[in-house]
Amino acid sequence: MNESITEESLDELLTQPNYAIIIDDAHRKKNLSNLFNYIKQRSKNQKFKLIFSSRPQGLDFLQSSLTDSDFDQNDITKLGNLEPLNYDEIKELAQQSLGKKYEDSALLLAQITQDCPLITVIAGQLVAQDKIHPRLLEQNDKFRESVLNKFQQEILGEISDRIPSDKCQQILQLISAMAPIPQENSEFYQIASQYLNIQKSELKRYIGILLENTGILVRTRNKIRITPDILSDHILVKACWNIFPTGYIQEIFELFTSPSIFELFSNFLDNVSELDWRIRQVNKSETGLLDEVWNTIEEQYQQWSNRYQCYFLGNLNQVAYYQPKQVLKLIKIALSNKGDAEEVNSLRLKTIPRLLGMVGRTIDYLPDCCNLLWEIGKQDNRALNLYPDHALLILQDFAKYEKSNGLETQQIIVDAVSRWLSRIDNDNYYFLALNILDEIFKKEFEYRYTENLTIQIQIHLLNPEFAPTIRSQALKLIEKCLELDTKIIIRALQSLENALREPQTRSGDRNEELCEKWVSEQLTILEIIEKLVKTNHDPIIHLKVVNILDWHIHRGYSQKVREKALHITQCIPDTDDLRLVGFMIDHESLDWLINNKGQFDLFNPDWYSQICERVKAIAEEYYQEIFLQKYKSSQAIVQKINQKCLEVEAASQCKDRYYLKYPFLDCLVPKIERQTLVEICEAILENPSSPIANYFGFFCSHLRRNDLDTAIHLIQLAIDNGSVPILLSIATSYYFWSESLRDEDVSLLSSLLSSDNLTIKGDTINSIGRIASQKPDLMKPLILNVDIGNHLELAKRLYGKIGTTHGLPSDYLSNNEVELLLKKLVTIPEISDYEIESFLAMAFKHNPLAVIQFLLDRIRSRNVNALHNYTPIPYQDAYKFFVSLPELEIYSDILRQVRDKIFDGECERYFIPILFHALSMVKNGESSKSSYYKDDNLTFSSTSLEILNEWINSEDAEKIRGASCLLLKAPRSLILEQVDFISNLASKAYEISRDCFLSVLQNLPGVSWTGVIWATPQQPIPELIQFKDDCLKIAETFPPLSASRRCYEELAKVFQKTNDAFSNPDIDE
Secondary structure, eight states: OOSOOOHHHHHHHOOSSEEEEEETTGGGOSOHHHHHHHHHHHTTTOEEEEEEOOOGGGHHHHHHHHHHTTOOGGGOOOOOOOOOOOHHHHHHHHHHHHTGGGGGGHHHHHHHHTTOHHHHHHHHHHHHHHOOOGGGGGGOHHHIIIIIHHHHHHHHHTTTTTSOHHHHHHHHHHHHHHOSEETTOHHHHHHHHHHHTSOHHHHHHHHHHHHHHTSSEEEETTEEEESSHHHHHHHHHHHHEESEEOSHHHHHHHHSOOGGGHHHHHHHHHHHHHHHHHHHHHHSSOOOTTHHHHHHHHHHHTTSOHHHHHHHHTTOHHHHHHOHHHHHHHHHHHHTOOOOOHHHHHIIIIIHHHHHHHHTTSGGGHHHHHHHHHHHHHTOOSOGGGOTTOHHHHHHHHHSOOTTOOSHHHHHHHHHHHHHHHTOOSHHHHHHHHHHHHHHTOSEEEEEEEETTEEEEEEEEOOTTTSHHHHHHHHHHHHHHTTSOHHHHHHHHHHHHHHHSOOBOTTSOBOHHHHHHHHHHHHHHHHHHHHHHHHOOOHHHHHHHHHHHHHHHHHOSOHHHHHHHHHHHHTSOOOHHHHHHHHHHOHHHHHIIIIITTSSOSOOTTHHHHHHHHHHHHHHHHIIIIIHHHOOSHHHHHHHHHHHHHHHHHTTOOOSTTTTIIIIIHHHGGGSOHHHHHHHHHHHHHSTTSGGGGGHHHHHHHHHHHOHHHHHHHHHHHHHHTOHHHHHHHHHHGGGOGGGOOHHHHHHHHHHHTOSOHHHHHHHHHHHHHHHTTOHHHHHHHHHHOOOTTOHHHHHHHHTTBSSTTSBOGGGOOHHHHHHHHHHHTTOSOOOSHHHHHHHHHHHHHOHHHHHHHHHHHHHHHHHHTOTTOOSSOSSOGGGGOSBOOOHHHHHHHHHHHHTTTTSOHHHHHHHHHHHHHHHEEETTOSBOOSSOOGGGEEEOHHHHHHHHHHHTTTOHHHHHHHHHTTTTSOTTHHHHOHHHHHHHHHHHHHHOHHHHHHHHHHSTTSSOOSOOOOOTTSOOHHHHHHHHHHHHHHTTSOTTOHHHHHHHHHHHHHHHHHHHHHSOOTTO
């Protein structure tokens, strides 16, 4: 009931015998007594139920009004406070307001109006009726008049007697321009108070009133903004725009351009850029609102240092979407800087591509953005899959299909790729261009959107009728690439393979209805492949085609596609060259072409072993009957293998360093005579840069079986030769030579271990570790004496071969030898690797004191040498070293030794608690723990608590603080499980001094919360709330004002504060 309450109006409304009367905003009604008197007079003939809604501050007024009107207290029911709607409820409300026709806009409407359900409803109705886009609601006159102006006036009317209306309006305008504002930013208050011509203290008081009494300001993570966001936009537009710019933006811009307050300036630029964009969307013309701002920025930009230019542009991501023209201009200025400074390169490779990705969302600027991204991307050698800001990845994003968007973007991309392909002067650039085209051929696309604080991902199948022209143009570009070099053809075939794939649902199921619609395009692709097979006779290409088509022949949806694919493979001739290349790089496709051709199922449990058997038989026959008859001399064999290797490598078909081993060499080398093998090895030594040099060790393997002396002689010559490929081959091959090992081999292995090449040394370490499992006495001296320097990869190789099944047995190591191996690890920057951790666990079992001294040496080394990229012990899970704890006396001595280091330096203050914690964690209070365990299965040992109590009961302030420092990394459960211990620590500290008590409190487990916290936005975190409640229960068991009680009360506050910080994140951040 919102109209005036008079007897006449009530008579007009209440004509029926029974009524429920709803009085909204009852606290504002000054004539409720009229209603109450009216009801009392007619209560005998009519029945009434009164429902009041009121703000909390109006409840006392309502209660007193009802009491004054003699209403019985038993007839009055308080329903409680109406809690704020959560995000899901706001979204549901938006859907109801919009109706089915515009329900797709519900997510956006909920996001921009979630702070005020009333605005959600009214805005939804306006969108449904007038077809206004939700983002442009604030520009709608009806919406401003019916909602925003009244909403603002009503809220501000409540405080008109506490803040002058003109100052209140100015403060809100300033906040709307600069939000979110750090609450403690003194420079903002200084500048703002001068601008508003009021005292800084007065400004803070006014903002406090707006925060606490109106609800128009909200504070999240110590930042202030106006709520709801759409009201903030309304306030700002009124300040800045009245058919023409008011000049307000320029005034504020001049106030906040100092680099020292860049955060505020960045907020301002974000806010006014979006405002300008919204006005342009409605007026369909330029506003001139930011012309002076951008002219000033452009002039200043060219005067800034490279570092500040980089910093400034790096903060324009949001602005780039709303102000594409101006940001693109700055980008072009930045790219004209040809300097090689680190900031310039970072700007060119990281910052600018991201900005171009935003600018390109405005279609008019997309062609320019594509060309700039292409030029940047060609020069960026970083791996695409590791760097989402890579220019070429952003180009690929542009090429992707998007929900509810047309094909204008894809057309621009295809046209751009067509231009680039016609001007490419580097074969690698073809690969980059084809990566972009691959997006055009996809039959599924992702739709990503943010809902509340959650990223939602949906997979949609592309309708075949949506983009036939674009896809056809892309296929023609691929077809042109099939006329180029083999390497490029192979890559183009991969694109055709992608285009040929059938559409699948997210679960991997086949969508047969869509598959049928894609058959026409599939047949077109197969026609292109057939033409290639008939005109290009390169066996590498033919094998690639078989690799692409075999699945479609066996499992394709369409009979037409299966038959066409099979026909293409039948056009491929079975030549000697095809077989030779097949043995080298793709024996599976070769086997299919010779033995299968669609006759039996491609997939069965034993398919690979069956392939290997068939290929081995084919290869042995081929080498015996054809290859060795045609190439009889060592020179001819080496020449032919090198020739084919070069062809394969030119086509980028080398799968790894030793791709020839199976089945090519495995079947060929045993059939070569001994003398020919020797000659091949000698030929390799004469030409160590040839492709076959990678397999020198493999040839020597077969020679060692028949002529070990000659083989060792050739290996010595190879080591003297010093060719890296040959030495790598030998280092790897020694892994398999343990049975034929001689004393001379030990000397040769020692030479390999002295190599400066880390890969050679690493492969050699791997081999001697394997040999050590069978001949430990022979290999142990090499393992003990190898120099690994500070190289982590070498350390992983070495220590992964000690105490393992396929390495040196730990029983062969004395305590002194364990200490020697530990000393090698002191210089290694990181020891959180599985192989190293396993060795340390083994070493601790044999010599615990040596391992502890080793870890202390590492901590001291970091402290003394100020090594910043050096982690003395792992930050997490250091207790993996201590699988089995020693006897009690030694264990106690170790704990004291570690404890006493806490005062040695800053580095010790950080790492010693980690080490003490690692040593203290035992399984269920026992003195040992299994190799595999979880934190939950471990508890803090009683021995550790006794060692700490020695200091806690010493009455020495420093020792008490030190004991508390050692608890920094202890499990949080300690404060609940060891209440007597914590109570004693708090009491002893409090007896020393208040400062000592506060220092100890800061060090208790859980005060500095570390690790992963799983939180649902706006929801309490159960683990933290449970800790808080438990601490409060424990606190109640101690006398009031006692140190122990205060300790647990303070811990409860800490857990509550941590919960609040993580469960109520600032969405603006």
